[in-house]
Amino acid sequence: MAVIAVYSVKGGVGKTTLAANLAWCASQTSGWRTLLWDIDAASGAAFLLGVDPPKSRTADSVFARERAPQKAVVRTPYRGLDLLPADQSLWSLDAQLAALGKKRRLAKLTETLGETYPRIILDCPPVLNQISAQTMRAADVVIVPLPPSPLSTRAFALVAAEVKGAAKGHPPMLPVLSMVDRRRTLHRDALAANPDWPVIPLASAIEQCAVHRAPIGAFAPSSPAARGFELLWRAIERKLTQRKGK
Template identity: 70%
Template sequence: MAVIAVYSVKGGVGKTTIAANLAWCSAAISCRKTLLWDLDAAGGAGFLLGLDPDGKHDAGSVFAKDAAPDKLIRKTGIPRLDLLPADESLRELDSVLARIGKRKRLAKLGEDLSRRYDRIILDCPPVLNEISAQVVRAATLVIVPLPPSPLSRRAFELVTREIRRHAKVHPPILPVISMFDGRRTLHRQAREENPSWPVIPLASAVEQCAVRRQPVGEFAPTSAAARGFAHLWTAIERKLAGGK
């Protein structure tokens, strides 16, 4: 089992789209029983998988009241892929975690869920607080989406410092250049400066995920975007197997 956290300190970098598409790759390409766990109160992961909110506000209860997360898990239309959805109750999650004082609450929940799932993908909120600290303690691997700009390396170093601050032995970190447009000089420069980082292109197929409410592999399996996500997933599996 592995817990793969998709984490960024800022929004608008394609975090949720990457998380949903990686969950699809895990289930459809690697044929692994996969859970996409949405920790972002915006609830975008469920939307991208075609699931509408059920009107309840129970997502925070698995942290605050020791409620069984199994009761909240929803099946998607994709074989082997389930969703643990977010809702507005997660907006108070940071204060809840601080109040209950359980520094590894998320890690314990992930451990319990590992009895049912081979891969757990966390769509993390863009924050620097107790939630991010809990994510670091729970994760086997942290994926960091970064926009292609001269500030990419600086943003990556910020995330790395945060991760090291919360764990003496921190999980491996895999930076990803997101929303890459090869026609732009700054984008090309960012890629040249970080040639080993996986790349997700800025493509219409990626934008269509939100329109079709499906991962790109479902409707455009031969597109450059689908290949980008598949290559990223291969890099993740390699990291999990102990490769570089």
């Protein structure tokens, strides 16, 4: 079982789109039974997977152990891919986790879910608090989307410090250049400076994920953007293999 956290301290970097497409790759390309767990109160993952939002606001009850996480899981239109959706109750999750005093609550919950799902993707909120600390303790690898800009470089430094400070034996990080437009000098410079980082292009096909309410592999599998997500997923699997071998 492996937990892949998609995390950034900045909003608007394509985090949820990345998480939904990686979950699709894990289940459809690699054939893993996969769970996408949305812990961002904005709850965009359900929309991108074509799942109607839950009527009740009970996502926080999973963390309080008032409800088994398996009971909150819903199916998606894609075989082998399930969703644990978010809702507005998660706005208070940071305070809830602080009050519980259980530093590994998220890790324990993913271990339970891992009995069913060999791959768990976490769509994390853009915060530095109890939630991010819990995420770092639960994750086997942390994916950090970074649009090419000086602010993104600063954001990555913050994420790196958070990951390293979370616990000994912290998970490896995989920075990803997202929304890359090769026509822009700043973006080309970022590519040249980080030639080993995976790249997700700025593409209208990716924007269409919100229109189709589907991962790009489901409606444009031959597109360069779909290829970018596939290559990123392969890089993640290599990271997991390397960590397992240590």
